[in-house]
Amino acid sequence: MSSSPTVVAPWVRTRLRAAPGAALALALLVMVTACLAGAFPRAVERYEDAGLVHTIDQARPERTTVRVSAPLPLYGMSSDDQDTLLGPGVLRRQYEKLLGTVGGSLSVDRDQSAYGIATGTSPAVADPWIPRPSGLLAHVSLVAQSGLAGHADVRAGRLPRASGPVDSMSPEVEAAVTAATAKSLHIKVGSVIHVPGVGRGPLAVRVTGILAPRDPAGAYWSTVPLLRTPSLMRLPQPGPPQTYWLGALLLPQEAAPALVGTRGEPFRYWYFAPDLGGLRAHELDRLKSGVASLESGPGLQRARTATGEESDVDTGLDDVIAAFSRLRSNISPLVAVAAAGTATVAVVVLLMAGGLAADRRRTELALLRARGASLPGLTGRLLAETAVVAVPAGAVGLGAALLLFPGARTGHAVAAALAVTLTACAALPLRAALAHRSVQLTAPRADVTAVRPSRRRTVAELTLLALAAGAVATLRRSGTSAGQLVSLAPVLTGIIAALLLLRLYPLLLRRLARPAGRLRGAVGHLSLARAGRTQASAVLPLLALLTALTTAAFGGSVLAGVAEARDHAALLTVGADARMDAAVPLPADLAARVRALPGVHGVAAASIAYDAKPLDEEDAVTLVGVDPAAYGRLAADTGLGTFPAGELKNSKTLPALASPSIARAYGTRRPFLVRLNDGSAVTVRITTVLDRTPAVPGADFLIVNRAGLPAAAARPTTLLLTGAHLDAEALRRAAPASVTVQTLAEVRSGYADSPLQTGAGHVYTAAVAAGAGFAVLALLLALLRAAPERAALLARLRTMGLTRAQGRRLLVLESLPQALLAAAGGTLTGWIAIHLLSPGIDLTAIALTTSQTPAGKATLHPDSWSLTAPAITVVVLAVGVAGVQAWWTGRRGSVRELRAGEGR
Incomplete structure (x- = not known):
């Protein structure tokens, strides 16, 4: 009669049933550690991507848009050929070819990209009804850009159109202007602007519509801000300012050939706006090389093949990317320090958990070795026992990391979680193998x-x-x-x-x-x-x-x-807990109104002249007139340039506190004359040198007693406030609209x-x-x-x-x-x-x-x-x-x- 075979319970199941608490603790440890390890690279990638998008978005489209431009080949071409070259169909086909070239280097936002014809120079127009601030004629830029109907709403009139064929000799075309241009240049629906021609009479541009941009900050309108907002230009010459208006007239694309007959020197252009949603920080090197190729490499050659040998590619995107790259390279090592420290401690904890399990089971493992268990076999069983717990826990932790930080790459996260899981699996077997290399019943x-x-x-x-x-x-x-x-x-x-x-x-x-x-x-x-x-x-x-x-x-x-650097920088910028500045003297009762607001403890008034001229020189310095007692208390409270109030006691020659640069330039022994912008003058002598002062964030200043200044120059232009929990909105309500209000908390948050x-x-x-x-x-x-x-x-x-x-x-x-x-x-x-x-x-x-x-x-x-x-x-x-x-x-x-x- 044969005996029934003995059923041996599997090792792993037996051990897990024998110590479920230890298995659960190990699973929790591995899951949390794997989650943190997997989340770290994804969190870093997420904020780097957001930082790149923010940097490019803040740089404005006029810097980040890739601009391809080409002159018109006017010589050796008939008028029919010129009209064909300027037609929307040709420009559209060239745009599609360029899109393949530019799109291979960076993601392109097709909705905000555009192409068209524009005048390179802005001719003056002599229509008498257009405002002339300094008596100078206004100037206009003629632009025939694609997609106008899809990027603007008609506020008055209608969109311009070309009624019939248009060429360089057409006497009249239609155009539209934005509401901001219409307001500044006094343009109405039906207004006619006469643009000087070349070899012909003036081109009559009839305004048929007033438009409101749907996305004024988008690249379509902001690559060339003149399209939506006119500019008050100033001639670069000494003397009283000479200004004139510059605005844009938006023509239909079919009317582009009319630009050839003007003095505007027209050119073709294709603008490609980067797609911010498609930007990734880990592709920064590829983006750099792509932009460099477009500006002066194979990309430029392909662009010239599509548009002409005289085409040029220009963008400020490379400078923006370089600035972001410098910022990231300065920040990343600091984050890596914390990551390395945390990773080291986590690895130690995993090894300690394995060591604790090995010590707890030392007698058991020693007995198995004494009964003939081989070291590889024992290590393998311990590895299987740990892996049954650690591998699922690591997978759960990795899944949690992927869910917590979506949208980032998974490769680094998987590698980090896998490293945690392998460490947890190997800790117990390796510790046991080292402790039981030789067979012994008692541990030394x-x-x-x-x-x-x-x-x-x-x-x-x-x-x-x-x-x-x-x-x-x-x-x-x-x-x-x-x-x-x-x-x-x-x-x-x-x-x-x-x-x-x-x-x-x-x-x-x-x-x-x-x-x-x-x-x-x-x-x-x-x-x-x-x-x-x-x-x-x-x-x-x-x-x-x-x-x-x-x-x-x-x-x-x-x-x-x-935190300390931000606090200090904000204090140097504001000079107090809050600051009120104006280009003109403040109302006489403003200080009393502000002092009555909740939370305001002190008010120091100052008159600041930013263009005072010592010794009638060309170099300007900042002259600040203050009340010595109030300003001295402010300097003591902020720790910025403390001085005794008696230093500014009035005399025939005004004593002055000066920055080191001003003291070196004009000396501290002899008085010198300082002429103010209204023509008056005061004589000052530097008595004290200060590195900083609350009223001026810069390093060049003179501080004098306000009572010693002429009446016009002594009127306060700045209020420096101290107090706890100042309400910025209450301060703005108390001040006129022309007064700029800054609080320490707002400036600090902006850093x-x-x-x-x-x-x-x-x-x-x-x-x-x-x-x-x-x-x-x-x-x-x-x-x-x-x-x-x-x-x-x-x-x-x-x-x-x-x-x-x-x-x-x-x-x-x-x-x-x-x-x-x-x-x-x-x-x-x-x-x-x-x-x-x-x-x-x-x-x-x-x-x-x-x-x-x-x-x-x-x-x-x-x-x-x-x-x-x-x-x-x-x-x-x-x-x-x-x-x-x-x-x-x-x-x-x-x-x-x-x-x-x-x-x-």
């Missing part, structure tokens, strides 16, 4: 005070030290543009500090053991002995904590430096208007927060690893008479050395890293919209809160967990703990 002690560093460890540490020193030196010398290695400089600094502290830790414990041995009671001596028995593998939690603390200190200092800056700031903050979260998790994992042994120790000591209070003190004192080591080391490392790296870090790009701000360069310096708050949190958390564990162990019975401890 590996206390941090007993294990001597091996030669391999020394070589690895020296290698990391060399890398860190090279990265720091490169960053200090070349800045963040030196390469990707410099982004690892703070992380490498934290790693070196962790390894150094681990070498110093045994020495510190031995130094503390001597005075502790002379103390009464055994708790202090026992806690130090327990701290010295910490496993040498504690390098991982210490590495995680120091890396996180260094990254948090560096990141917090970056964010604090950005980060690019999504590239705001997005980088958000990603940086999120990365630092994630790194801090992983560091806390690393600390909890380290405490959880030692929790069973601590609980068994307390239970044994309780049977020997240890009280609950002594047990709490024992666990707290045992956890303090490592917590204090990590906190002090992290604070010191962060401070050192910031000081080492600050010469190569320029925060101006991420803090301000432009480097041309009154604040100058924004530098990195340590932020005390970012240095101390994370370190204090580490100590409080470690002590708190130790206290909670002691309290919980005290509530449980000692017998139960001893039984649980026997199995470990």
Whole structure:
């Protein structure tokens, strides 16, 4: 009779059923980490794309549109050939050919692109009813552009049309104008404008419609702003301003041949507006090369093949792209610093999770090895067991990242999530393989005070030290543009500090053991002995904590430096909490009305003359007349150029406060004459030199007592206000419409208007927060690893008479050395890293919209809160967990703990 075969349960299913809590915790850890890893590159790509679109959109179509232009081949051609060349059909076919050329380099917005014929010069028109501001004749530009009916609404009259064939000798054509042109040039429906001709009489242009642009800011109307808005031009000559009006008359395309008979020197053009929705920052290099090809490469040759050998391609898009590229290259390394720190801490946490699982199952794995299990077979089974949990969790995390940040590329996100999943899968098998290389039933002690560093460890540490020193030196010398290695400089600094502290830790414990041995009671001596028995593998939690603390200190200092730079730049621009400026003297009662508004604490009036002429020279300086007492209080409150009020005491020669450049130019010993723009003059003598002053954001100024100025020049043109929570709208309602109102909060918010800056700031903050979260998790994992042994120790000591209070003190004192080591080391490392790296870090790009701000360069310096708050949190958390564990162990019975401890 044969016996039935024995059914063996699968390994993976058995292990997952035996420890479902551990499997669930691993799945959650992998899912969150994979989600963060996959979301980071997509978030960066999203804000970079938005920043590129914003940069091009802010640059205005007159700079970003690709303009192809070609002169008319008037010589050697008959009038019939010219009329054919200027016909809409020919221009349309050339437009389609050019579209293939330009569209191969960048995405083209066909709706906002256009083509047509326009006059290169603007002839003067002598019609007497057109306004002449300075007696000069108005000028007009004739434009026959495609798609007029689709981009404008008819406000009055009708669209122009060509009734019959039109050639260079046609006596009259129809045209339309925009409402803004009609208003400025007094044009009405039915008005006739006579444009001078060449070899013929004037061309009569009859206006048949007044149009309203549907999208005035779009490229169709804004590539040449004259099409929608007339300009008041000024002749470049000295003396009183000589101005004249310049407007555009919009002809139908069929009437384009009539332009040949005018003095306007007509030319053909094709305008291609970039499609902002099709722009991607990762294609920036291709976009650069495409634009360069259009301007002076193969693209230009193809354009000339389609339109003529004398064609030219012009655009300012390359300059806009270069500006964005410089901004991105300055911001990206700063974000990479936070990403590298967070990634390092996350990897450490994943390795610690695998190490914790291996330690928890050390007896089981040792028994399997003793019973004949091979190391490859055991490692393979552990890998399968982990992969069953980690792979689905990683896929879920990646899916969440893709859903959170749609529209970006998936390649980098998939690679990052895959790296997290593979690390999580390999952590437990590799840790078990290293611990069970040889068959042994008991694990040897590996206390941090007993294990001597091996030669391999020394070589690895020296290698990391060399890398860190090279990265720091490169960053200090070349800045963040030196390469990707410099982004690892703070992380490498934290790693070196962790390894150094681990070498110093045994020495510190031995130094503390001597005075502790002379103390009464055994708790202090026992806690130090327990701290010295910490496993040498504690390098991982210490590495995680120091890396996180260094990254948090560096990141917090970056964010604090950005905020400080914006605050300082806004203060230098406004000069107070709010500012009111006008080109003419302010109303006499405005200061009293403003002072009565809620939140206004002080008002300092100033009369500012921007074109005062010292010594009757051509160079102008800014002369500011102030009330010494009020202005002195304002300078003291803002910290901008504090001075004693007595410095501006009136005398025959007005004492003046001056900027260093003015003091160097005119001296501080002798008086000199300053002539004002109304012809009056005052004599001043520089008594004090100030670097800054609230009333003038620039660096060239003279400050005098307003009471010493002539009556006309002493009338205030500026009010500087101080107060908390000033209402900008209330200030604008209190002032006339001609007064410009600026508040500190509004100006500050304007320094980060690019999504590239705001997005980088958000990603940086999120990365630092994630790194801090992983560091806390690393600390909890380290405490959880030692929790069973601590609980068994307390239970044994309780049977020997240890009280609950002594047990709490024992666990707290045992956890303090490592917590204090990590906190002090992290604070010191962060401070050192910031000081080492600050010469190569320029925060101006991420803090301000432009480097041309009154604040100058924004530098990195340590932020005390970012240095101390994370370190204090580490100590409080470690002590708190130790206290909670002691309290919980005290509530449980000692017998139960001893039984649980026997199995470990």
